[in-house]
Amino acid sequence: MTFAEAMRGAGVQSLAVFGDSITVGLNASAPEKAWPLQLAAATNIGVVRNRAVSGTILQGGMMADGLPRPDNGIGRYREALLRPDRADALAVLYGYNDARYVGAPQSLNAEGFLRDYALMLEGLLAAGLKPDLIAIGSPPFPSERGLAVGSPGFAEQTRAGFERFVEAVKALATEFSVNYAPVYEAMSRYPDGALNSDDVTHPNDAGHRIIADAFARAAVPSAGAAYRNWSTRPG
16 A cells, blocks of 8 residues: 555545755745655645754754754754644655755764654654655755765765665654655656756656655565664664
8 A cells, every 4th residue: 555545545634844955945936846745745645743943953963063853854843843733644755855964974974864764753643643654755856066065064975875764764654554656766766857947966857756746655674674673773
């Protein structure tokens, strides 16, 4: 069963989305072109509660300045997603900025991302969210130019380094039996840069459409290494 089918079957009326500026919808040509509203339109959901914050990462570790990234996901998910008006279903798209940040590799890395993401999922499930109504997406695919450019600390990641974060999200979906949206994988099938907006970093309307479709088709992975068996799972 896909995420879209599960939401229709459960009669979901409201969807929360959680992530960074890509989920905010930055550089989509209109609000309805951003992936959250495209997903809602495709699944007949009337209420979208967008809890994304531009520039955020999921991890709570220290950046190069010795401080955590403001509005990080692990620090704000309870207030953002578990308030009394919480939505019936949840789509999470985190990891793009986490994966691009190379400024403090000892404290912000794939292992910390895995750890904090797992803690967040544990908290969400303990609060009563149903796993079949949660979908988590792999980080959107950056072009080669997109990997190379960025604000201080957010440039010069390698493709292999970025893909560690993709692997982490799929491992977590397997472990927690939540739906996995293969966003990175779907976007990677297009010519390099074809889904970029003019700033190179954020997707264009076509990129947002592909993200929305990946979430609609998301499903619980049937096989693969869960995070408990991830080769670098933190101690």
